[in-house]
Amino acid sequence: MAKKASASNLQKPGSRKREARPSQPAAGGRHAAPARKSPSSRPWSAAEIADAFSRFAKANPEPKGELEHINPYTLLVAVVLSAQATDAGVNKATRALFAAADTPEKMAALGEERLRDFIKTIGLYRTKAKNVITLSEQLIARHGGQVPRTREALEALPGVGRKTANVVLNIAFGEPTLAVDTHVFRVANRTGLAPGKTPLEVELALERVIPERFKHHAxxxxxxxxxxxxxxxxxxCARCLIVDxxxxxDKSV
Ligand code: SF4
Structure with a gap:
């Protein structure tokens, strides 16, 4: 049965309505503008950062991703499919897909045309189908049908960029990697926690400032x-744990 990452342990989400998001930013980083105004130039102190993450940890000790998957391979496929799509939209398509193909061997046997039928509700499905089949063939040929555990090997796969590699390393293998999607990019800039002009700048800034003990879930x-x-x-802002x-x-309370 697919692991359904529950949203029930979110920090008081209130509304379940979700904005559309590009979860796999294009090279060069097409992200929402971080803020109308620049945040205060006063950087966060180490004590403030530890305080913020302690609050997140207290509110949600075991946060989960929302992409359904069964094993590291299906997680990798789900993240590849999530580029320019919502997690809910991907989950809708992958439930049937992963019931039919949950290993690289089964996916390769399924073939590109039948895969396209499973994922045709997801944006860019033709390119994604091609990538998933090639990726599956490469996993079989180069990695014994297993998902590799290194960033270099992951990023060598078609359709896999730094963000996807970070998600897989974090969720499948427990590495303290920091995947920067549009939400992380916005929050890091808007709050002033880890400002940066590109996802990579933000990722490296977050890596520098977040205490080790919080990195896995950050x-x-x-x-x-x-x-x-x-x-x-x-x-x-009125429901925000770190408003102070x-x-x-422009924060409003
Ligand atoms: S107070 Fe909270 S919700 Fe408001 S802008 Fe800052 S981080 Fe975002």
Missing amino acids: HHWLILHGRYICLARKPS LCRWP
Whole structure:
């Protein structure tokens, strides 16, 4: 049965309505503008950062991603399919797909045409189908049908960029990687926690400032915070756990 990452342990999400999001930013980083105004230049202190993540941890000790998967391979496929699509839209398509093909061997046997039928409700499905089949063939040929555990090997697969590799390393293998999607990018910039002009800049800044003990879950906390509280257009500052720490000059309570 597919692991359904529950949203029930979010930090008081309130509304389940979700904005559309590009979960796999294009090369060069097409992201929502971080904020109308620049956050205060006063950087966060180490104590403030530890305080913020302690609050996230207390509210949601075991945060989960929302892409359904069965094993590292299906997680990898789901993340590849999630580019420019919502997790809910991907989950809708992958339930039937993963029942039919949950290993690279089964996916390769399924073939590109039948795969396209399973995922045709997802944007860019033709390119994604091609990538998933090639990726599956490469896993069989080069990695014994297993998902590799290194960033270099993951990023060598078609359709897999740095963000996808970070998600797989974090969720499938427990590495303390920080995947920067549009939500993390916005929250890091808007709050002033880890400002950066590109996803890579933000990732490296987050890596520098987040204490080790919080790194494994940090990307989930920040994604969920951005998805349900610190919304792109109208952040719910009144429900925000870190409102007193946030540097955004437009925050409203
Ligand atoms: S106070 Fe408002 S802008 Fe700042 S992190 Fe919270 S929700 Fe986002």
